[in-house]
Amino acid sequence: MSQLNNPLEVYKLLPKSNCKLCGMATCLAFADLVIKGQKRFGECPHLESQIIEEVDSKIIKQMAPEEQLKQILVPLQREIASIDFSASVQRLGATFSGDKLSIKCLGKDFTVDAKGNIISDCHVNIWVTVPLLNYIIHCAGNDLTGKxxxxxxxxxxxxxxxxxxxxxxxxxxxxxxxxxxxxxxxxxxxxxxxxxxxxxxxxxxxxxxxxxxxxxxxxxxxxxxxxxxxxxxxxxxxxxxxxxxxxxxxxxxxxxxxxxxxxxxxxx
Structure with missing residues (x-):
């Protein structure tokens, strides 16, 4: 069995009965707490001891989502340096001025430089920064379908x-x-x-x-x-x-x- 590092992988191993005997309303909520280290996998009463033993050693406790995003940020900022901003305008639906790229995010302008630094009139947080940089690097530029x-x-x-x-x-x-x-x-x-x-x-x-x-x-x-x-x-x-x-x-x-x-x- 491979390592389990997200709630969905744990959920797949549960009975999905939402019986509430573990103290949670749903099996998915239970799986979420198992990954966070707030519940033990064996607290599900429907699992055999052999399965519990095998799975316990494979569960990787998850960092807080914000910490996970912070770890991703530095490699993304390095990768941004390889992106040709001027050639990416149409692909991203962005504008380019000087050496910086500007992208609308929730109606606000976010300006990005070649080092992956982001400037905006509104508060810049990690929840926006990581998806925005990833978007600049990996967006296929496909047109909206309207579907x-x-x-x-x-x-x-x-x-x-x-x-x-x-x-x-x-x-x-x-x-x-x-x-x-x-x-x-x-x-x-x-x-x-x-x-x-x-x-x-x-x-x-x-x-x-x-x-x-x-x-x-x-x-x-x-x-x-x-x-x-x-x-x-x-x-x-x-x-x-x-x-x-x-x-x-x-x-x-x-x-x-x-x-x-x-x-x-x-x-x-």
């Missing part, structure tokens, strides 16, 4: 879709439920645009975390006995323009920003 797909369709794995729903869509829905003006604020703060209602939603808006990686957020308000619903879609070309893992990381950064907006608007 919206789920995260699972981008990743080609159902298990990734469950993880994305658990870690991004559900928390974002909870924020939207508590703070109804959130989606409207996204339009003003992050350069989003409201579009024709899609997928039977009450509100549909498009954000551009990166020029060629747009996301469609569809939200349906709660109604009588029906709870609210929020789904996120990506242009079908997104996986060619940014690695799926980094699309997920970028969404994690967005969620952090949205939580900060909510906390500023909702006082105890």
């Amino acid at each position: 919206w797909v789920t995260f699972r369709e981008l990743s080609k794995e159902k298990i990734w879709d469950s993880y994305f729903e658990h870690k991004f869509e559900k928390p974002l829905k909870q924020i939207a439920d508590i703070y109804p003006d959130l989606l409207e604020d996204m339009i003003h703060i992050f350069g989003g645009k409201q579009v024709e209602k899609s997928y039977s939603s009450d509100i549909s808006l498009v954000l551009y975390p990166l020029p060629k990686v747009p996301m469609l957020i569809c939200y349906s308000k709660p109604e009588e006995d029906l709870e609210s619903k929020l789904n996120v879609f990506f242009d079908s070309s997104a996986g060619d323009n940014l690695n799926v893992d980094l699309i997920y990381s970028l969404c994690g950064g967005l969620l952090t920003m949205f939580e900060k907006i909510k906390s500023r608007h909702i006082q105890p």
Whole structure:
């Protein structure tokens, strides 16, 4: 058995029954805590001792997501030096001036130099820095198709879709439920645009975390006995323009920003 270094690999070995006997609501949530070192794999009551023994030695405890991104940053900054900025403008949907490249990220200008240093009028954090540099280096430059797909369709794995729903869509829905003006604020703060209602939603808006990686957020308000619903879609070309893992990381950064907006608007 190869080493297990992410929650999805652990999840594949669990019964997926969501029995809650481990103290967690779902097997996926349990797997997440196992990788973080907050739960032992053997705390799942359905596993045989032989499997537990074998798997325990293969689990690599995960660093905090922010620390993981910091480790990736330095090699990316070195690699940026090999990119011809002037020849990359069309591929990236960027502009070039002097010796620097400027890219719109959530409606804000981020300027990058040949050493991978990033300057912007707004706060620059690791959640944006790493995906942005990776985008500059690896983006295929494929044109947008206009076809919206789920995260699972981008990743080609159902298990990734469950993880994305658990870690991004559900928390974002909870924020939207508590703070109804959130989606409207996204339009003003992050350069989003409201579009024709899609997928039977009450509100549909498009954000551009990166020029060629747009996301469609569809939200349906709660109604009588029906709870609210929020789904996120990506242009079908997104996986060619940014690695799926980094699309997920970028969404994690967005969620952090949205939580900060909510906390500023909702006082105890």
